[in-house]
Amino acid sequence: MKTLYAVPWIEVEYGWGDRPEGFKVFDNLDECLESSKTSSENGNYDGGYMGPERPMYYYETPDEIEGPYPCWVKSLKFKSEGKPII
Secondary structure: OOEEEEEEEEEEEOOOEEEEEEEEEEOOHHHHHHHHHHHHHHOEEOOEEEEEOOOOEEEEEEOOOOOOOOEEEOOOOOOOOOEEOO
16 A cells, blocks of 8 residues: 655634644655645745644655645544654
8 A cells, every 4th residue: 555645734824823724645755845845934924824834744644545646635534643854
């Protein structure tokens, strides 16, 4: 069974709070790591942040999510312990 890599995303509105946005799912670990780092760097906007949760981490999950990848899902049925994205 193939492994997928899922990164939790969050939206933060300064003064209002934050809310989870779901997971961005990848089928390639290198793409997962590079894309997440870039999204974190570019996630700030006027009044908030939209991007990977910080500190950044990813989960490994079985291939039960339909592609094409990367894709978005609201929740994961199965996941490993979080692994840091450095």
